[in-house]
Amino acid sequence: MNKNIIILLLVIIGSSCTDFLDEKPKDRLTEINFYETFADAQAAVNAIYGPIRNNYRDTYFLMLDLLADYLEGRGSTSPVSEYKGFDVTNINRAAAAWRYLYQTIRNANIAIERIPKIEGMKESDKNALIAEASFLRAFSYYFLVRLWGAVPLYLDLSPVDLSRRPVSEVYQAIINDLKTGETYLPDTPSEFGHPTKWSAKSLLAEVYLTINEFDLSKDKAGEVITSGHFNLVDVNVANDFNNVYGPEANGTPEEIFYIKFNHTAGWTMPHKYLWDRDQFSPFGSYVVYCVPGPFFTNWDDNDLRKKFNIFSQYINRFTGEIETLPSSTPILVSKYRDNNAPSNSNYGNDAPVLRFADVLLIYAEAAPLAENQISAQALECLNRVKRRAYGYPNRSASAVDYSADGLSVEEFRDIVIQERAYELFMEGGDRWFDLRRIGREKEIILANTGKTLVDKHILWPIPQAEIDNNPDINQSDQNPGY
């Protein structure tokens, strides 16, 4: 018997084979055996969208809109719309946005560096995917440079200089990437959500406008407008805007580049301003409301966008009765509606980033500044947007058309800026960036909200983790006030 035990023991000891300690994950891939095929390359590019989507699903999208002169936040979001600098909660949110933006850039850099090394892939496929990654990298830097100013600029996976690079240098990198995009991206998307060469041109037009290169901006916007690919979706009644912003809208003639969502994957943030009692959405937490004042009183009631975008009365979905919002929050936003949203975090509405109306208005703004006169094309671009908003066909003259008679270029620009405010209402920070672009953010915010914008509120704080751990950035590099 004793012998048997010893034999058993020896068997047990002997059976501990040599690879017993090797670590082989079964539920995940490793870098060692990836980036080898066309499908891998596509997956590497798809991964760039992950952090972008996460950022939009977090508070980022809402924070950008809260900086506008028409929106006010409740609870933890309130400091963003108070213009007195961020509190800890919102400093953390800004840090999260920074992290997501740079994760996007990291994933783009991986694709840009790894895809050229893949063997057996068509050169044109490689170029298109690299162009898509470049576009997304530019898109991220464009937000970074406007929100934080000078930022670290990484264009490969092993950057040497980790410091904040001057704003002009960042813009140059953005332009380079977008030029790659307009060269190699396809004419039409394989699926909506991927950028096309027109997305790159549209974003270039906006970037040029931001850095006062009006000539270039006008040209790029013009190329998009005359391409014949895009048009505005005409509306008859306010609810027709659901064909543009609703959860079912996909691949409309207006869509140039959107962040796409559906009911499965989830998208929380833009919908927190609705709540379960109104007829627009079964969810939300009523987190933002509009600042009553000149912005809304000056907004023409016949503008269908006003009717669609905001409300003061609603049908209580439980009682069916019409109720009026309380005097403390008399106006709420109803732009993104999804009555079939299965839960709080599962809205299907897309986040429009570049829409044809946006490009028309870029042209309307850039062309007069470039040509120093208000051309018929510029006026037509502006009018197409307005006509549609009032229920008229956008391509033929209407009763609501603006006239350029007697207007200076500057006065015309003010009208375009105001039109942008109505048209791009709650589309992710356009209003705030417009006000900063024309340098009148303090004046207009004071006029429309009565609040004083302090300097420290203009640029977002660099995350503490960046200052603490990046050897090339220290506390003295922090943005003012933090």
Added chain:
Amino acid sequence: MKKLFLVLFLIIISSGFLVAQREITGKVNDEDQNPLSGVSVVVAGTNVGTLTDINGQFSLQIPPNATTLVFTFIGMKRVEMEIGNLTVFNVTMSFDVGLLDEVIVIGYGTIKKSDLTGSISSVKGDNIRLQAVGNVVQSLSGVAAGVQVLQTSGQPGSGTNVVIRGGNSLLGDNNPLYIVDGTPMITDLSMFNTNDIESIEVLKDASGTAIYGSRGANGVVLVTTKKGKSGGLSVEYSGYYGVQQVTKKIEMLNAKEFASLVNERYLNDGLSPYFSSSEIESFGEGFNWQDAVFKVAPIQNHSLRLSGGSDKTTYSISGSYFGQDGIIINSGYNNLQFRSRIDTKITKDWSFAVNTVLSRRMNNNIHSNNTERGMGVLSAAVGCPPTIPAYDANGDYSFMMAYPFSPEGLENPIAMAYERIMKNHSNDLSLNLSTSANIFKDLTLYSSIGIQYDNAREDYYSGTKLFASRTGMANIGYSELMNILNENTLTYKKVIGTNHDLTILGGVTAQKNTAQNLRAGSTGFLTDILQNYSLQSGENFQTPTSDYSDWTLLSYISRINYSFKSKYLFTASIRADGSSRFGSNNRWGYFPSFAVGWNINEENFLKGNPTLNILKLRMSWGQTGNTSITPYQSLSVLSSIQTVFDKNLNIGYAPGNIKPNPDLKWETTAQSNIGLDVELFNNRLSLSSDFYYKKTRDLLVNIPVFPSTGYASQTTNLGNIENKGLEMALNWRVFDQKFLWNLGSTFTLNRNKVLSLPQGGDIFGTEIGWVLPAMNLVREGYPVGVFYGYIEDGLTEDGNIKYLDLHPDGTINTLDRTIIGDPNPKFIFGINSDMSYKNFGLTVLINGVQGNDILNYNLSNIGDSFSYGINQTKDIIGNYWTSQNPNPNAKYPRISKNTRFLGSDRFVEDGSYVQVKNIKLSYSLSGDKFKASRIHNSQVYISLQNIITLTKYTFYTPIQNTLGTGINKGIDKWGYPDARLFMLGVMVNL
């Protein structure tokens, strides 16, 4: 063997003949009527005594004033007899199970207590059973020196962490390795019932822990479960029933005060008052949310054990039920457990044992810990407006965001407790088969296979009545853990001559652990009736997720114990561990230890000294490791990422947040220990004290990577930490006549310091919440996890908080932060008093923790000058800044939605406390009165737990560490409060 004991415990008692002495005689037998030789027979309170001879007989001259005769023998229960006029004493001594052979359990073996070289706290089962606890380890608090029991939550069935001799590691919770009957557990001890525990040994120094190598750095807790004894059937029932209640409530503003504060905020923010004065007058006290959420909750435990056996086979079979309702509505925990242990001798030299534990645990949880601003039950119960009752006129849950100033996400706490189901069921099976054989004369082979299998199901359903889940949200998580362990050891034990006692151990063990998870969910339900029992009834499905991970560990162990004349003791051990978790370059680690001991009392100059019975010096040094990293940290893995094109999902792959590190290796702790054991005055007073010094190098650290890299952190080996301290355990038999009083005390002092860190930089803990950033800091020269933040300096002219500009540059920024508190206690202590008189017994247990700070995060919600719209504590009345009385020293700044708080000393509070943990009054059904009864040796008792807590801490319980006991220690973020308990119990032995 008995001769050996004779040598060990020989006490020569010298006494002169006095005039009035008389002689007594007698005989001592064991329960089987075999004579016992070498039994010490002493006249109580004197040095007069003798030993029984080979026939168990003795004779003794006793002084005239002698009243009591005391019989003691190692492994037997002490017997006292009144002398009176008797001259012949026939005594039967029974085995004392707890003290049998005075053997202490150590890793991969046992050792005589006198031969021990390490530092071990040994706790007997009776002490463990003193308190009503859901988890066995909670009973170690204050009883075992050097052991700190920390809570992460007061919620029944959750959150107990044990820290032994300070935290070594920055990763994980610093929990020790739990070994039950030789098998390392992959879970904590919550699957065991206290009534099945024979003893617990806590191995603290490297002499004891190094044999566990890479897992020994945080100490090792060895649990021995009860075995059957040969003899007839023995039936034990033990049960108690008790009621619990919250120890205190937080005084919040009533409705009228709340409404006035709302108006103050509106005025300060330039708005007209929200409530009219007549409305305010009509409010009165309003609704008390805490009264509605806390309840008096029952707790009970019943366990039944059958044991017995023959010469060859013994058995112990037990079943138990523990049930505890939470003091917050709709929360609770229960544990149903079955255990059997069979030991059998197949031949004289070959034995076999099987040990099986089956347990099913059910947690009914509520959201409380780490949810804030009214999104968890507790924070809502404290923070909801008292102006609104729980139910509206229709009997539905009231809507909590009724006001424009209401915080976003504030839920009705009663709705949250009842409408959000959070249940965990776990089933654990632990099976251990072992065999032991004397292969040759002195060589024993031990081999075992242990299997632990746990599966757990997590049920979540958030109902449609909650604001956050209007169409219902259902979720099921399922996880499976499987652990297989094979251990084989050979032990050579030999007494060479009479002086040399040698034990050599060698062995090999292999372990594999696999973990799998699966999760699915859906939303969009027409009704709450189905809860999460039918995920397919939802309209929309969450993306299902699953994962798999495993790790393996292969080890070789060896140890030598040598004792010369029981005087000089020597122990050396080594373990080689290979772990799959580390990079292939650093896969193997070697963990040696050495220890020496000197039983000074065995030296001739002390032998038989009546005053100094035991004097022993112990010294040890050794190394242990820590593997507390999750698998795959050394590999560059890619995570799947979902995105949408058109309206369809697409998959991408990219690296995750953690930067891989292929060079990961072991974290190693070297520990030195010097211990002294003293027993005085007939073993009446004993003191065991230990000094230790631990240094941990190659610290496993998650260092933050600057976020612009796209990564968040990386696990790496950098830096050193030291822990040094002093432990004392004192035991004093104050009275041992008719009135017995035993007084025990433990004292633990630990000093923790970070010696060096990567690039000398700071490491921060995690962000605490919405309002406060990370405030735990790891910095060179300071203890781990100190609180770091701003220092307040009164208020500005307009009522905002002024902070000290410590880095004088005219602005307040992060450079102005400094160390503002330390969550590590200066010392902890326990006092344990055990009195009995006749059949009555009274036990008191007191615990104390001194000199630690707590970060009271809760204040950032309920003491935030109403800036977020949450109800405030009553403390705010008369203590806040107003424009009429702009007091710069007011405690609370301006009541305004624009008032801002930074992470400052405002939130740091003294967390010291002294707690009367337990008072137990018992009545034993023993002695003459019950001798004839079948139920002799039974006991009834009443017990009060957590009855008094002396503390300056202002929130519920100064014990919670809601963010764990690692770096983020000492934070109370809406921790589920502790309960006060009153119970009645009975122990019956048939």
